[in-house]
Amino acid sequence: MPLIGILVRTPWRDLGEHLGSPGVVEALKLSLVVSLWALALSLLLGVPLAWLLARVEFKGKALVRSLVLLPMVLPPTVGGVALLLGFGRRGLLGPWLEDSFGITLPFHTSGAVVAATFVAMPFLVISLEGALGGLRQSYEETAASLGASPVRVFFTVTLPMVAPGLVAGAALTWARALGEFGATITFAGNLPGTTQTLPLQVYLLLQDQPAAATSVSLLLLAIAMAVLIALRGRWTGTPIERGAVTAPRPAAEEAPAPAATGPGAETYPDAKTDTETEMRTGTETETGTGTGTEHWPLHATVTGFNRLTLRAEPGTTIAVVGENGAGKTTLLRALLGLTPRAHAELRLGDADVTALPPHKRQVAWVPQDGALFPHLNALANTAYGLRARRVPRSDARREAQAWLDRLGVGHLAHRKPSQLSGGQAQRVALARALAARPRLLLLDEPLAALDQTTRARVRHTLRTHLAGFGGVCLIVTHDPVEAVSLADRVLVLADGRALQDAPPAEVSRHPRSPWVARMLGRNAWPGIASADGLALAEGGRLVVAEALPEGAQALAIIAPEAVSVHRDRPGGSPRNVWPGTVREITAVGSRLRVLIGSAEAPDLVAEITPDAAAELGLADGSEVWTSVKATEVTLVGL
Numbered sequence: 323m324p325l326i327g328i329l330v331r332t333p334w335r336d337l338g339e340h341l342g343s344p345g346v347v348e349a350l351k352l353s354l355v356v357s358l359w360a361l362a363l364s365l366l367l368g369v370p371l372a373w374l375l376a377r378v379e380f381k382g383k384a385l386v387r388s389l390v391l392l393p394m395v396l397p398p399t400v401g402g403v404a405l406l407l408g409f410g411r412r413g414l415l416g417p418w419l420e421d422s423f424g425i426t427l428p429f430h431t432s433g434a435v436v437a438a439t440f441v442a443m444p445f446l447v448i449s450l451e452g453a454l455g456g457l458r459q460s461y462e463e464t465a466a467s468l469g470a471s472p473v474r475v476f477f478t479v480t481l482p483m484v485a486p487g488l489v490a491g492a493a494l495t496w497a498r499a500l501g502e503f504g505a506t507i508t509f510a511g512n513l514p515g516t517t518q519t520l521p522l523q524v525y526l527l528l529q530d531q532p533a534a535a536t537s538v539s540l541l542l543l544a545i546a547m548a549v550l551i552a553l554r555g556r557w558t559g560t561p562i563e564r565g566a567v568t569a570p571r572p573a574a575e576e577a578p579a580p581a582a583t584g585p586g587a588e589t590y591p592d593a594k595t596d597t598e599t600e601m602r603t604g605t606e607t608e609t610g611t612g613t614g615t616e617h618w619p620l621h622a623t624v625t626g627f628n629r630l631t632l633r634a635e636p637g638t639t640i641a642v643v644g645e646n647g648a649g650k651t652t653l654l655r656a657l658l659g660l661t662p663r664a665h666a667e668l669r670l671g672d673a674d675v676t677a678l679p680p681h682k683r684q685v686a687w688v689p690q691d692g693a694l695f696p697h698l699n700a701l702a703n704t705a706y707g708l709r710a711r712r713v714p715r716s717d718a719r720r721e722a723q724a725w726l727d728r729l730g731v732g733h734l735a736h737r738k739p740s741q742l743s744g745g746q747a748q749r750v751a752l753a754r755a756l757a758a759r760p761r762l763l764l765l766d767e768p769l770a771a772l773d774q775t776t777r778a779r780v781r782h783t784l785r786t787h788l789a790g791f792g793g794v795c796l797i798v799t800h801d802p803v804e805a806v807s808l809a810d811r812v813l814v815l816a817d818g819r820a821l822q823d824a825p826p827a828e829v830s831r832h833p834r835s836p837w838v839a840r841m842l843g844r845n846a847w848p849g850i851a852s853a854d855g856l857a858l859a860e861g862g863r864l865v866v867a868e869a870l871p872e873g874a875q876a877l878a879i880i881a882p883e884a885v886s887v888h889r890d891r892p893g894g895s896p897r898n899v900w901p902g903t904v905r906e907i908t909a910v911g912s913r914l915r916v917l918i919g920s921a922e923a924p925d926l927v928a929e930i931t932p933d934a935a936a937e938l939g940l941a942d943g944s945e946v947w948t949s950v951k952a953t954e955v956t957l958v959g960l
């Protein structure tokens with residue numbers, strides 16, 4: 323109704339005359355000057371304040387936030403009184419400001435700016451704090467791992483990503499400053515040409531020229547509406563998806579890999595073109611290029627939550643496995659220098675990087691979600707690390723394109739991350755990490771988001787490209803196939819310590835914990851060694867061919883293929899025979915895994931062919947007998 327009231331009562335015929343009168347023009351100019359200064363001041367003070375509130379933990383934060391937001395709920399006239407008591411002639415700081423700097427705020431334009439800033443700045447702080455708080459830190463941490471300094475990270479990652487929140491906050495702040503009345507009139511007075519802004523003029527006009535007041539009100543209303551419409555709800559944190567409808571859909575998932583990922587690419591890095599070779603030698607400041615001629619052995623001693631020592635030759639791929647909470651991510655973050663929870667004495671090649679900040683370590687990190695920068699296309703993402711190391715733009719783009727080609731996603735160079743499939747995004751993230759010329763590569767569950775088929779394909783690509791990497795690569799994984807097929811070594815973590823660090827075949831044959839054995843699909847029964855076998859911790863006995871010294875803690879490992887399933891009690895040689903009940907049957911590839919529960923032994927997994935299962939007539943609840951030959955049991959001392 324008030325809106326309609328203004329529209330209906332606006333003297334449209336006299337509108338031009340009213341808005342063009344010298345007093346209104348002067349007030350409009352003053353309003354623009356005051357509101358723009360207030361915006362500038364708000365940006366200067368509000369951006370660091372929002373950063374502080376969003377990113378820094380300190381005592382009394384809630385109180386500081388309340389104080390910053392107080393002007394939003396305070397009656398502006400009370401704000402004006404408070405400003406007078408603070409900065410007025412007889413206020414706390416006023417005399418000092420006047421004596422020391424000759425600054426007088428009340429009844430000056432600067433006073434109107436201060437009043438507008440006081441009331442409007444909270445809009446900027448609240449909007450930017452929300453945007454910063456919603457920004458996942460993995461983007462900034464990844465940027466640092468690609469070699470970007472904190473200042474560069476701020477301008478190339480943080481700022482573009484919070485830009486919608488910042489713009490929205492700035493626009494609201496400006497609009498609020500433009501409309502400020504109460505604090506201004508109380509603190510700065512109503513002096514034409516000095517502090518009489520448009521809202522103050524509306525108030526004045528209302529007393530003797532109500533029609534002109536309506537015209538000026540309409541102008542302010544139009545400005546406010548224009549700002550709100552232009553923002554379209556951006557300050558709520560749910561910006562309109564631009565281009566979401568028009569964006570081309572990703573091509574049918576993994577496009578066939580171009581020739582570069584074929585056998586020729588396996589000769590990487592020697593397969594580079596002459597131009598690239600020249601370019602690389604041209605970037606003199608670089609030390610770590612990972613070009614095959616340079617090798618970066620790893621030597622790390624980690625203390626804190628993780629307590630272990632890692633040594634590895636260049637080109638080694640280590641799978642890091644362990645239960646949830648075992649310290650895998652903490653280990654990676656310690657190597658990156660990103661966590662106070664663990665400290666890594668880190669030596670890469672001849673360089674001790676322990677004391678260096680994350681962006682100078684040349685340790686590249688691919689977090690679980692890839693953390694591709696959403697505002698940059700695949701090519702610019704891949705070139706990011708090179709640009710951070712001051713490689714000229716055109717050279718960086720050329721090299722980035724070559725990396726994308728090598729990983730089979732060269733044709734997607736101009737897509738934004740939101741237009742890539744999960745598998746494509748993973749490859750781009752890997753290309754970006756490798757392009758940054760790291761000396762140590764850390765991959766956090768690189769294939770977790772992929773479906774089985776894509777996973778197999780990307781795993782193959784990954785293996786191909788890691789083969790030419792001159793540093794050490796650590797891959798955190800929960801997938802046993804990934805651990806066994808990608809890695810030269812498997813590092814098993816438990817409680818932050820290395821429980822086992824051995825080649826996959828060794829870990830698979832002699833797992834040092836029931837968890838690892840089960841992860842690798844083995845039956846693992848802990849117990850105490852006896853004369854001819856093992857007294858099982860869960861009750862029962864197991865006969866083995868090669869016993870351990872009596873009394874030793876041990877783990878019995880039985881491969882599922884070694885478990886025979888029978889309908890009737892088997893006769894003959896097997897020494898380990900138990901009755902049981904089928905609890906669950908699942909398909910694994912072309913075979914079936916049968917989980918059998920028994921009163922006389924721990925749960926046992928058998929792997930049999932579907933034909934055998936049909937012959938035995940197996941179903942959930944079937945009563946069966948299981949047997950394991952003594953020679954099929956491996957005992958691992960713990």
Ligand SMILES: Nc1ncnc2c1ncn2[C@@H]1O[C@H](COP(=O)(O)OP(=O)(O)OP(=O)(O)O)[C@@H](O)[C@H]1O
Nearest residue numbers: 627644645646647648649650651652653663798815
């Ligand atoms: N910021 C933190 N502050 C305090 N404790 C933490 C923090 N981050 C992780 N932890 C704890 O440290 C331990 C190791 O965590 P970490 O994230 O390294 O495990 P993880 O092996 O990567 O686990 P997951 O497989 O679940 O990812 C856990 O007990 C976890 O609760």
